[in-house]
Amino acid sequence: MPKRSSATSPSAPETLDALAARVRACTVCAPHLPHAPRPVLRVSPGARLLIVGQAPGRRVHETGIPWNDPSGDLLRQWLGVTRDVFYDETRIAIVPTGLCYPGTVKGSDLPPRPECAPLWHPPLRAAMPNIELTLLIGAWAQAYYLRERRGRTLTDTVRAWCDFAPAFLPLPHPSPRNRLWLKRNPWFDAEVIPMLRERVGHLLAAGDNGAARRGKHK
Numbered sequence: 001m002p003k004r005s006s007a008t009s010p011s012a013p014e015t016l017d018a019l020a021a022r023v024r025a026c027t028v029c030a031p032h033l034p035h036a037p038r039p040v041l042r043v044s045p046g047a048r049l050l051i052v053g054q055a056p057g058r059r060v061h062e063t064g065i066p067w068n069d070p071s072g073d074l075l076r077q078w079l080g081v082t083r084d085v086f087y088d089e090t091r092i093a094i095v096p097t098g099l100c101y102p103g104t105v106k107g108s109d110l111p112p113r114p115e116c117a118p119l120w121h122p123p124l125r126a127a128m129p130n131i132e133l134t135l136l137i138g139a140w141a142q143a144y145y146l147r148e149r150r151g152r153t154l155t156d157t158v159r160a161w162c163d164f165a166p167a168f169l170p171l172p173h174p175s176p177r178n179r180l181w182l183k184r185n186p187w188f189d190a191e192v193i194p195m196l197r198e199r200v201g202h203l204l205a206a207g208d209n210g211a212a213r214r215g216k217h218k
């Protein structure tokens with residue numbers, strides 16, 4: 001029986017580094033995973049944008065690099081950022097709904113482990129107080145964060161994005177398999193993507209200005 005990890009700090013406030021180390025050592029749902037747990041996350045106390053996807057796939061489990069595939073390319077295009085910016089965890093944090101690869105059934109990825117988000121998202125978010133916008137990519141992230149506020153379908157939820165602003169933005173998965181969805185919902189490209197790019201541009205620029213000001217005052 002794996003030792004159960006605890007998300008609650010026993011005494012003094014825990015640094016994000018210490019918390020991330022505890023997350024990376026987590027084995028809570030090891031009996032249910034196809035491989036040894038390998039939580040994949042990118043976090044930093046200064047990050048202003050948080051990306052919450054579903055759970056790592058097999059390739060991410062093997063490499064430890066999230067969004068390093070055609071879905072990630074489209075996501076970067078949506079955000080209007082280069083790979084360098086996307087993988088700069090001092091600016092953009094990446095924490096999926098389930099941090100470990102859950103395995104597959106009949107060729108499809110299983111859902112994120114249900115133990116994971118309630119255990120680790122609250123403390124991780126608390127340790128990243130500069131997060132201003134959380135992108136909720138796909139149904140599992142939307143279910144965890146929006147609960148009964150989400151729409152009947154993913155399309156309904158994404159279409160109602162204004163209802164969740166400014167803290168959250170629900171998005172469809174940028175998988176090549178979703179091209180038909182994008183074609184059927186042209187309002188997404190016309191309305192949501194320009195707003196998202198502008199928002200991300202402002203967030204990252206504000207973060208850079210803040211870092212420059214702090215540098216001057218050192």
Ligand code: SF4
Nearest residue numbers: 026028029037100116
């Ligand atoms: S999926 Fe989450 S809760 Fe389960 S072992 Fe990995 S980090 Fe721990």
